[in-house]
Amino acid sequence: MTVLYLARHGETVDNANQILQGQTQGMLNEKGQEQAENLAKSLDGIQIDAVIASDLKRAVDTAEVIAKRRSLPLITTPLLRERDWGSFTGRFIPDLKDVPWPDDVESMDAMMERARLFMDWLRRDYSQQTVVAVGHGIINKVIQAVYHNTRTNKIPRMTNAEVRKLIL
Secondary structure, three states: OOEEEEEEOOOEHHHHOOEOOOOOOOOEOHHHHHHHHHHHHHOOOOOOOEEEEEOOHHHHHHHHHHHHHHOOOEEEEHHHOOOOOHHHOOOEHHHHOOOOOOOOOOOHHHHHHHHHHHHHHHHHHOOOOEEEEEEOHHHHHHHHHHHHOOOHHHOOOOOOOOEEEEEO
16 A cells, blocks of 8 residues: 655746646745645654655645655656646636637546556555655646546645645
8 A cells, every 4th residue: 555645736926827837847936835835844744755746846846845854855757747738838727718729738538647657656666655746736636536536527626735645
C-alpha cells in the first residue's frame, strides 16, 4: 500500500488573473507562497517518505517548501503536468465560454493514461511509503477520477494548496 497526499500548487499570478496556464511554468504570487507554507505546516504530523511534483515551476515551488521543511529531495515528473490547453493557453478564461475547443487541446484519454502511469509508478517505486505529490487542478482531478473509477465531473474541484489523501 502507498499513501498519497495529492496537493494542488499554490495560487499563481495567472490563477488570480483567470489566465489559462496549461503547461506554462507559472509563478506563485504572494498568496500562493503563503499557501505553500501553510500546506507544508499542515503536513507536519505526518511521516512523509517522498515529495514529488509536476516539473512545472508553480508546482515545483510549492513542493520545495514541503521538501525543505523535511530535508527531503524533490523529485519531479512530467506525468503530473497540467493539461496541455494548446491554443487556449494564455487566454482569459471567461472569454472561452462557448468557444469550440481547438484540436490541439490534450485529450481526456491522454490525461487518463498519464494518471494511470503516475499511480502505477507510485505503487511500484513507492510501495509501503507515504508520498506527497504536488500537481495541478485538472491532472489532480483526473488522478482522482481514475482512482475512484468515475468521471472527472464527479470529482470536486481542488482549490490552490488543497490536499487529498488516497490509499493506493
